[in-house]
Amino acid sequence: MPIHVALNHVTHYHYDRAIDVGPQVVRLRPAPHSRTRVLSYALKVLPQAHFINWQQDPQGNYLARLVFPEKATQLRIEVDLVAEIAVFNPFDFFLEPHAQQIPFAYTEEEQHELAPYLETLALTPRFQTYLDGIDRTPIPSIEFLVRLNQQLSQDIRYLLRMEPGVQTPEHTLVTGAGSCRDSAWLLVQLMRRLGVAARFVSGYLIQLVADEQALDGPSGTDVDFTDLHAWCEVYLPGAGWIGLDATSGLFAGEGHIPLACSPEPSSAAPISGRVEPCEVTFSHHMSVQRIWQTPRVTWPVSEQQWADMQALGRRVDAELHALDVRLSIGSEPSFVAIDTADAVPREAGIELPSSRFSATSTSGVFKADMPPSTSWAQSVEEVGDLYEQARLNRLGTQRFMIDGRQSGTGAGNPLLLGGTTAQDSPFLRRPDLLRSLIGYWHDHPALTYLFSGTAWPTPRVDETRSDAVYELEIALAQVPAPGMSCPPGLIDRLLRHLLVDVTGDPARAQFCIAQLEGDGPGERQGVLRLQGLEMPPHARMNLALQLLLRSLVARFWRTPYAPARLTRWGSQLHDRFMLPYFIERDFAEVIGDLNAAGYAMDSQWFAAQLAFRFPMMGDYAVESIELELRHALEPGPGRGSASGTPQSPDASLARLQVRVSGLLADRYRIAVNGRPLPLTATGRAGEFVAGVRYRAWQPDLGERATDQVDMPLTFDIVDTWTQRSLGGCQYHAVHPGGRNYESLPVNANEAESRRLARFFRIGHSPGQTVLPPLKVDDDWPMTLDMRRVPPGGV
Helix, strand or coil, X not given: CXXXXXXXXXXXXXXXXXXXXXXXEECCCCCCCCCCEEEEEEEEEECCCCEEEEEECCCCCEEEEEECCCCEEEEEEEEEEEEEECCCCCCCCCCCHHHCEECCCCCHHHHHHCHHHCCCCCCCHHHHHHHHCCCCCCXXXXXXXXXHHHHHHHHCEECCCCCCCCCCHHHHHHHCEECHHHHHHHXXXXXXXXXXXXXXXXXXXXXXXXXXXXXXXXXCCCCCEEEEEEEEEEEECCCEEEEEECCCCEECCCCEEEEEEECCHHHHCCEEEEECCCCEEEEEEEEEEEEEECCECCECCCHHHHHHHHHHHHHHHHHHHHCCCCXXXXXXXXEEECCCCCCCCHHHCCCCCCCCEEECCCXXXXXXXXXXXXXXXHHHHHHHHHHHHHHHCCEECCCECCCCCECCCCXXXXXXXXXXXHXXXXXXXXXXXXXXXXHHHHHCCHHHHCCECCCCCCCCHHHCCCCHHHHHHHHHHCCCCCCCCCCCCHHHHHHCCCCXXXXXXXXXXXXXXXCCCCCCCCCCCCCEEECCECCCXXXXXXXXXXXXXXXXXXXXXXXXXXXCCCCCCHHHHHXXXXXXXXXXXXXXXXXXXXXXXXXCCCHHHHHHHHHHHCCEEEEEEECCEEEEEEECCCCCCCCECCCCCECCCCCCEEEEXXXXXXXXXXXXXXEECCEECCCEECCCCCCEEEEEEEECCCCCCCCCCCCCCCCCEEEEEEECCCCEEEEEEEECCCCCCCCCCCCCCCCHHHHHHHHHCCEECCCCCCCECCCCCCCCCCCCCCEEECCCCCCCCC
16 A cells, blocks of 8 residues: 655755855756656755756756855755655566567667767776676576676675765775665666666665565665665666666665666766855755555554554453353464465475464465454454464465455455353353344445455345345344243254355355254354454454454343344445445444444554455546545355356456545536446535446456456546546556566565556546436446446447
8 A cells, every 4th residue: 555755855054154155956856757656845945045947957857956146154955755655566567579688789779869878987907807707698688687786786885975976886896885876886887888778866765664574584674764875777678767776686666766867977966066165064864754654454553543452352351241241252264375375286285384274175275273262352362373373384364366456365264253162152142142243234234345255155144035134034033032031943943044145055154053053963052153254464453353243242232233124225235335435434334333332443443454355446636636446346146056056256347436526516527438427425525436347358258258348447537518538547457568477476565566557647538528428227326337338339
């Protein structure tokens, strides 16, 4: 998830007297080709009596030329900017055929244009020796650059050097040490001698503390950090300029913000100019601060929020004890092998990392049985220990599809609610507690869809058969009220045939009571099995769900939930509640109910869960109108196959949510691929949401194999008065450049970079835009299904 950081950089020269300050050239504004998005920028100069002219040099760098008409006792230059740190893949580029391997030769046109970046210094002994030691055997260009960049970072020791200027490559090699600018200039000269155009780059480097410690290699900085930095860029035909950081041995990433790129280091200096001779006191200060960050799976809650969760957990525990509820919660969490997920077949025999974990029938997936916890404190300790033990054993909680989307672990995280013994089970002692949970879960679809798995194997009651809710009402009405006796086996007879999946299997139901009070072996354990839950990526997300359940149990033990009628959601279930906005709003009602009952729960504790379930695809803004795209849910077909097992959803059919704010609905429309969206007002002025259902790619087989693919999706903000698009954005289901990834993402960062690479804040529909009349479907009023082409077509 993107993080917004504020960078502040102050350069201060104090003179011993008032002197004449000549024109100064400042190169401290992010370059136009910066891949890191700069949201705001300010340059403040003292003395205030000065003139400033913004210019661009021959390389396109921004220059601020300062002229001081009066004598001055100081020169203070302050830069303040806000940058959006969002992951991108520095290797995401294509190469022209003639540049696939190094060494290669530029075309005549390229050589002419790149001439300044191919000029070399005179050869010197140590430089010649180092150059001769570089293997020139043709290998893939990326491999060559990675190898040379890493070798140089190992051979040259980093040196913090305050002297101005850049060392010669010979001096850097002889001493084996240099600053970042010295290593960068050495790499520039080496690349040019190898026939690859290269330029010197000065810029800002931002390094943020990682949310989690790396299992392999260094974890990075211990504190958020920024500084002036220098690196090298090489020109590869087809890819353009590619950054190489010889200090770290890495390719330039989202933390590298270029300020000036030039054939020579002297024309990339941050500040240059002349002053009258004098004594000077120099000071320099840089800082970076996170000013906005959304909760994410590696940082789900702040420390203050975690402290508040702990306090509520202890309070709920005290109440459960006072009410003699005797609740215990166990689980069956699942993990995936970090190194072998989807790569090693099950029969290959993966070595189990610990006796606590057992392999499943899915390749690379392991399960762990969590013994029931009778208190919040016990859950906190055991869940935290389990996640850490899994991590140290190279087991994770996230898997990704080839395009970077989340796919879950594949085995979920069923929760087992009961007591330490069957006689202690709250559901056998108070069957109305089960009635309350089932009814409340049904009336709040957010509780299903916010925590459900990415697959669709465990349906709600109203996703099975048309009369299920009617029959469930009758059954729940017969559940004994608090204080009334319950004959043995009554709950099983009333509910087991209703709490089933689409094939009638009670073992695959969302509320599985097969182990509650059945007659079969091991079936009377007093355990309610809550299924269809995705494995939370972080221990604190797991604990947030457990705290929610503990609070609901405490509330319903005091005040049972017994509505006169269960909600008939009908088609709204797969229209309204497939969109994250309505899930978030419905979940806010759940949190509001708990707060009204005296449980101080904060919906922000679940913000990371919302972001995990509904990743943002991109955003766009123009003329105070803001557009946001998020992944939405697409349900499975909800039917069984001839074999009696549920059929898998059609993965090529997908859905997203459009949320727009600042929209004057009488004038502007939102369109996708030339079709107006059925916007639903949220109740906040100018804010609307809509769903878009689309065919992402053509499946090889399927019932609708003839459907047209709807990619790319072009979103326009259309001014109906001028009949033009004010601007727009595009989303692609696959890499727009035709890249076919050969392997799955190795981590969440690579997965996110693949997702972000498919969204562009450009690409609106050109020319006159006349939208067809809006047709709202009576059954699906909030969703535009791109497969349903209106008469006449669009």
